[in-house]
Amino acid sequence: MGDDTNRKEVKGPVDDRGCTDILCFIIFVACFIYMIVLACMGFANGNPLALTSVFDASGKCCGNICDRYPEMEDYKYLFFPVPDKDYLYDYNVCVKDCADQEEDSNMECYGTDDPSLNPNTQTCTDNCPARDPYYYQQQMYFKANGISSDSAKQSSLENTFCTYKTNVLLDRVCFPDAEFFDSLGDYADNVKNSLTSVVDTDALQSYVDSITEGWPIILASVFIAMLCGFVYLLYVRLCVGVIIWCSIIVYHLLIIALAVLCLQKASDYENESPPNTQDADNQKIIAYILFGCLGVSIIILCCLYSKIKLAIGILKTAANYVGDVKSALFVSPVFSLVTAAFWFLWIIGFVYIFSWGDVEKRSGSVFGEVMWADGVEGYIWFYLFMGLWVNAFIQACCQFVLVSCPCIWYFAQPDTDNMHAPVYTSLKRCFRYHLGSLAFGSLLVAIIQMIRIILAYIEQQSKKTGWGDKQPMKCLLKYMQCMAACFERFIKFINKNAYIEIAMQGRNFCSAAKEALRILWNNAGRATIINGIGGIFIFIGEILIAIGCTLICYLILTNVEPYNEYSPFFPCLLIFIISYTIGVLFMSVYGNGIDAIFLCFCHDEENARGRGMEAPEHCPEELRSFFKDKVQPKQDAQAAKLNQVQATNN
Structure with a gap:
């Protein structure tokens, strides 16, 4: 790619150097500053909590994260009165706290004093048929078998908020506790298994204990890994040539062995009675191809x-x-x-x-x-x-x-x-x-x-x-x-x-x-x-x-x-x-x-x-x-340099 005779001889990293591509660095700094400005503007105008905002059935934002419903400020959790997929989107309400009690109790939710705020007449109560786990079990049974449930009970269910034990999910949603699904019996086994089988608490505790006790070994593994790295590089320094040449020799020996095996197989086909000339010829062709590959590999x-x-x-x-x-x-x-x-x-x-x-x-x-x-x-x-x-x-x-x-x-x-x-x-x-x-x-x-x-x-x-x-x-x-x-x-x-x-x-x-x-x-x-x-x-x-x-x-x-x-x-x-x-x-x-x-x-x-x-x-x-001439050993080079300095001084 050009004549090398007039090129400057490189004798090592130069000490006398100047700044390079200054314009690109200036552009980079300007863009970096603008990126910081954008981040600051985001801090001033953004609201990360909005990414986890939830809305009730009436379309109001729980907790007033979207800054449009000040009356929802204290009602930041979303509760599902009927934990069934057919009711999740159209039958929910914002509540002050998620229910964590096992006994019946009132749960304060937004809109109970003014039913007109919601499309359904929604109330919070401790006395409703749906509080009994059997009622949820019955509803799920009806849905699974395509049976129409009692209209009175269905109406009561759709117009009443009933509490059950829950856990807080994403600090936004009151999610049914596993014990609740356990109380529903066989009709909720799939839901129950999806919640309780994800994490094996006993195994998790065992893993945590093993890490807690074994942290000194885990920390020491950093230094052990570095030691293994030095050992590997020493191995490369001493044996890389042997490994490479042995691999090349083994590769050629394998080709020879396969070719000889094919010739032997061809001989066996020819010695059959009657001779299998077609398979014998095929084996010979494969052997000749392998010998050809061997010759090309050697070249x-x-x-x-x-x-x-x-x-x-x-x-x-x-x-x-x-x-x-x-x-x-x-x-x-x-x-x-x-x-x-x-x-x-x-x-x-x-x-x-x-x-x-x-x-x-x-x-x-x-x-x-x-x-x-x-x-x-x-x-x-x-x-x-x-x-x-x-x-x-x-x-x-x-x-x-x-x-x-x-x-x-x-x-x-x-x-x-x-x-x-x-x-x-x-x-x-x-x-x-x-x-x-x-x-x-x-x-x-x-x-x-x-x-x-x-x-x-x-x-x-x-x-x-x-x-x-x-x-x-x-x-x-x-x-x-x-x-x-x-x-x-x-x-x-x-x-x-x-x-x-x-x-x-x-x-x-x-x-x-x-x-x-x-x-x-x-x-x-x-x-x-x-x-x-x-x-x-x-x-x-x-x-x-x-x-x-x-x-x-x-x-x-x-x-x-x-x-x-x-x-x-x-x-x-x-x-x-x-x-x-x-x-x-x-x-x-x-x-x-x-x-x-x-x-x-x-x-x-x-x-x-x-x-x-x-x-x-x-x-x-x-x-x-x-190179044609060997470099002097280190001691000889240092001695030659010392002699040169002494000659210069004399």
Whole structure:
């Protein structure tokens, strides 16, 4: 992709750098401030309680959450006199308190003194036929069997509010207690089971006790998972070459074994009486195809030998980097906490903005819905986009630090003792010089993520109108969503490699992305193999860290007192989730190290071409064999540097 002879030689991350993509950072700050302004406007005008508002049969808002019925201020709970689906929407009333007593008692509800306020003559009483659970049982029996109930009793039921024991749901609805359904007998078994079988209280208490007693082991699992990660990287450093070459050999041996088996099967068919020539020929054809695949595989292996060898060297070098720069392991957890804190605050603001408007009763429901004020829908879309942008920006900052550290480590070889705080240096360069470039890259990610959300929204709306069920429309939307997802992965790939170039050369985003693409294009075969092999080892590492940590903690929980007195299931499940999360964060450092070290090596190789492939002084030990001249050992390099200083002084 162009002539490399006139390109500036890259000798490591430059110290003399300036601010990049300042305009994009200014736009980001302005949009961020506007997002905060929208959140403040939401706090002033929104009412999150409106999202859980309930309405009685007359259409009045219980508790006056919608600020239109001051007389309902004290009646904030919705009560269902007849807990049957046919009566839920048309036969309910707002009450001051939910009934929790087992004995008959009056329950104060709105409208009892003025029956004209409601379409039915609704009263609260402690003396009605429906207070007896048998009456509810009878009504449910009649409904289940299609039998008309006594008209007098039915009329009494529809014009009387009768109390029963309830629980408060969402701080808005008086929901029937399980004991009430239990009193109805067999006719309410389905309802009863749906309420009482969801949670096994004894098992839940056992899980809570096991977590309460096992919390020291759960806390220790964080450090055990990190220890497992270091053990895995040591294993990769020592055995990755053996594993890869053994896997390749086993693959070829399996092809040979299958081909020989097919030939043997063909011979058996030929020896039958009479000979089965058709099946024998089929087996021979399969064997010849397998031998052909074997030959092609061997040719490909010969062509890719040096690339596989380089991939092994890169994986070993990245493992050494993580072992030398252990502080990089804390970068991902810290930024993850920042991301979690941002989303927590963002969700609060979103709820307030979303509830900005008037509350109306939802059709076919006792709950209300917010009718947004003018302009609120646009505010919501902008606020959503800014949430995506800020989230992508935080991730970009984290990724920049993770790819900058291995660049600093790589070009500090072989004298890593004089390497000055790579994490601190990377953070300083990130926040002092390159926030604009990171805002640029994160903007691209946020735009494509917003497009995916819009496509999902269009799909949902099209299903409501019936267009979404038509096959052409369905295929078109799925195709567009698939393309958007692929493009998002491509943008993230470009961003990561652009950040590596920014970390090394201090470029702006566009020129860094162009340079990264040039290098990757010139080394496409290498990059493919390294990403493929590296991805496999990263995935295996995440799983092994989680399994290894969980197994160690399980042995402790089942063999050490007092932990062995409780069930280890729930603590182990929680430990697996924690250790897998630690494994993902741990291996993200390793994965970014692989990508950054590969680009550093490509720069080294380009620089070495002008010196007849003489190995650079800072080339890591595992990568020296790819240059003609070996790099001096660390002690020799330090001695040579000392001799040079002495000669200069003399």
